[in-house]
Amino acid sequence: MLFNSQVFLIFFVVVYGLYRLLPHRWQNVLLLVSSYFFYGWWDWRFLTLIFLSTVIDYIAGGIIYSAGPNQRRRKAAVVVSMTSNLVILGFFKYFNFFADNLSAVLQYAGLPAFTRHLNIILPVGISFYTFQAMSYALDIYRGHLKPARSFLNFATFVAYFPQLVAGPIERASNLLPQIENPRTITRAGIESGAWLIFWGLFKKCVIADNLAVLVDGVFGATGATGATSLLALYAFAFQILCDFSGYSDIARGLARWMGVELMLNFNNPYAALNPKDFWSRWHISLSSWLRDYLYIPLGGNRKGRRRTYINLALTMLLGGLWHGAAWTFVTWGAFHGLLLVIYHRWAEKFSPKGTPDSGRWLRLRRLWMFHLACAGWLFFRANSLGQVGDMVRSLTTNFSWNTDAANMLMAILIYCTPLWLVQWLQVKTGNLSAPMELSFLPKAALLATLVWMFLALGNTGGGAFIYFQF
C-alpha cells in the first residue's frame, strides 16, 4: 500500500478514526492489526517473516535482560538474534547476488560453476524492519534499554505502519516508550503533521515522480549526450532526495497525528559542506545505526588513524551493500567511504580551527559537496558499472547542448524551484518548520502554489518509492 494512493487514504481515514476513539491499550492492538494489514496488502505471505523476526528478537531481548551478569548466556542470545535476522535478510536479499558472483569467480578459475539461482521475491522493507528489530536486542545487550513490557508493544514497535517499509529506522529507545505509554495528540502536532504529510506528498508526486520520467528516459536508453547525462544526474539527485525524504516526511506527519514523534531522517543534505556533514543529514536513521552498531563496535576512531580509515571505509561499503545486492551499490558505498577517508585526512591536515567560513566560501563548499554526491549517485542509479563508464565518456567526449537538454533543464527548474525555496529558508533559519512560520503573503502564496502545482503537475500514477526495494 503506497502513501500516494487513494487506497491508503481510505485505510488511514478508517484507522485514524478508530484510533481517536479507542483507549491506549486498544490503540496498540489497532496499530498492530492495521500495520499487519498494511504490509499484508502487498503480500500477506511475508507477514510470517516480520512475525518471525519479532518473536526471535522479543525472546532474545528477554533472555539477554534476565541473564543478568551471565555473560555467556547474554552473548549466546544476542548471537542467535543477530544470526537469525541476518540469515533471513541475507537469504532474501543477497543469496542470488553472492551465488552469481561465486559462480563467476569459479568460472574464471576454471572450476565447475555454481549454477543455483533462486527465484526469490524481495520482501518490501525487509532491510528496514530487520535493522530496527536488531537494534532492540543490541541495545538491551549493551544495557541501554529494558525489554518491552509486552509482546503486543514490541510487535507494534517492529511493524508500526508509517515507517515500516522505508524508515526512518527507529531505535527502540525512542519509539518503544511512545508505544508503551499513553500518547497525547496536540493541535500543534496535527498542524505540523499536516504540513509534513502535504510537503512529503508534494515532493513525491510533483518532484520525484516527474523527474523519474526524465531520468529513466536517459538511463534507460543509449546514446545520450553529455549534457543530457549530466542533467539526468542532477535530476536523479533531486528525485532520490524527494522520493525518500518525501516518504520520511509523510511517515513523520502520520505518526505525529497519532501522537508519536519519529526521528528526523533528512536535514537538507544538499546543504552539507563536506562528506561527514552529508552523512549527518542524509538518511540519518541509517547512518546513525551504522555508526552505533557497526563503526563504533569495529573500534571507531579509538584505534589509530589507519584503523579509523579502514573502519570508515568498511562501514560505508556495508552501507552500500545494505541498499541493494549489486556492484553499483557496493561501489557507491566504497565511493562514499573513500570520500570520508579523504575528508578526515584533509581535515586533520588543513582545516583552519576557529575561523568561520564566509558566505561565499560556504556556498562554494556546498556546491562542491553537491557535485561529489552527484558523482556518487551515478553509481547508485546506473544499471551497471558499464553504463557508468559510458556516461562518463559521453560527459567528457560528447557534451553537446541540444533541445532535449534545454527542455530537461527547464523541467528540473519548474519542478524543483519550490523545493529550493523551502530548503533555502530552512537552511537560512536553521528551522525545518520555517515555511509554516512565514508571514501572511509568502505563506499564502507558497501554499496556493504548492496546491496548484500538485493538482496541475503532480504525477498521480502512484509510482512506488525507490527505497521500497531496499
Place this chain on the structure above:
Amino acid sequence: MKISPNKPGVREVECAFLRKYWLAFPLLGACSFLAVGGPFWQWVEGASISVHWANLLSWRTLSWAMASLVIPAIWWLGLHFPVRRRWTLLGALGLFLAMDLLLRTSFLQVPLWLAARTRLDSGQYFMREVCHVRLEENAGRQEPRPAVVLVGSSQVLNGVDTDLLRELLAPVPVIRRAMFGMTPLKALAMSSHMPFRAGDHCVLYLSEFDFTNQDEFPFAWFRPYASWRTLPGVLQSMSRRTKTWHWRRVTDYMLAATVQSWQVRDFLQQVAVHFWAPASQATRSGNDDVKTVLVTSARAELKHAPAEQRAFLRFAKRLAAHDVDMVIFEGDVNPAIYSPSRMAAKSQVRDFLVELTADSGQRYVSREEQGLAFTAEDWSDMSHLNSVGREKLTRRMAEVLSENTSMKREPTQ
C-alpha cells in the same frame, strides 16, 4: 523544528529579504509585462525569442512596474500586522481559486492550447485534436448561420474531408468535432464542448465499430472535456458495478469537472516537459504497435455496448433539447475483416439506430441509401478510409445533406 538556535528567525530573514530585494518586484513586473507584449507569444509558438528592451521605458511597462510594488507592500504589511493562521489559509485558498479561475480565461487558455499543440509529437493525435477543439472553442463561433457539426471517431477524421465538405456545402459552415476513439459515451462527455445552436445539423457516421469501446471507463479521454453539464449523464449511462469498480476514475473525472488545473494537467505537463520544443526524433515515442493493430484488425467487442447505447440516447436527447437535427450515416469497416460475429454486431447496432431515429423523427442514411460500395482499395487499414474512399464518402455526404435537409435556410436571428 529548530535545528540551529544561533540562526536568524523567519521574520528577520523575511525583513532582510524585503530590504535587499524589494526593487526586484517592479523590475520583474516590468519584465513580465514586456514578455507578454511579444517574447511570450514567440515562446508559445516555439519560435526564437527576441526582446525589445527599449519598450521597458514605455509608460505602460512603467505603470505595470509601479503596480507590482503592491506585492512587497502587502508582504511588509503582513510582517508588521500579523494575521491569524486561519486568515492565511483563507488567503491561500483565495489565491488558489484566483489561479484556477485565471486559467479558465481565454487570456491563459489560448496560449496554453497553442503552446501544448506546438510541443506535441506527430503521434500524439488525441492531444492534438483536443488542442484544436479547445482553441476553436476559445475563438468562439462567429457564424450565425446554422452549421453542420461533424461528430465521430477517427473514421470521420480520416474518412471525411472537412475542407471539401465546406466547399460543397458553402455557405453552410462545417464544424469538426470528431475525435480519435470517440464513441457515443465519449461524445456525450464532450458534448458541452460542441458549439450547438438551434437549427444545426449534427452529422454522425456510426456503425458497430463506434459501440465497441475497449475501455470501460476511459477517464484519460474524459478528463480534458470534463464538465458538470455532462458528467451526470455520463455516469448515469454506466452501470453501478462500473462506477463502483472504477471509483478512483470517477473521483478523477469529478475533480476534472471542478478544477481547471486538474482538467488540463496532461497539457500543462506536456508544456513543462517540452518547455522549448517537442522532443527530438531520437526520444520520441513510437506508435508502430498501434499502426500494426490498425492495419490488421478493428475492434468488434460489444461488451460495453449497453452503456454506449444509454449514452447515445442521452446524447440524442441533448441534441433535441438544443433543437439540433441529427443525421446518422451508417458507417462501415474494411470488408476484408467481415466475419459472422461482426455482421451480427453490425445488424444489432443498426436495428438500435433505425429504431431510435424512427421514434425521434431523425434521419438515418443506411449503406444502401448512400449507394457507396467501398472496395478494399478504398481503405488505408481495417477501419479508416484512404484518400480515394474519403473523397467518395465526402461527396456523397454533401449530396445527401443538401438533398435531404433544409441546409440552405436563412440564418436565425
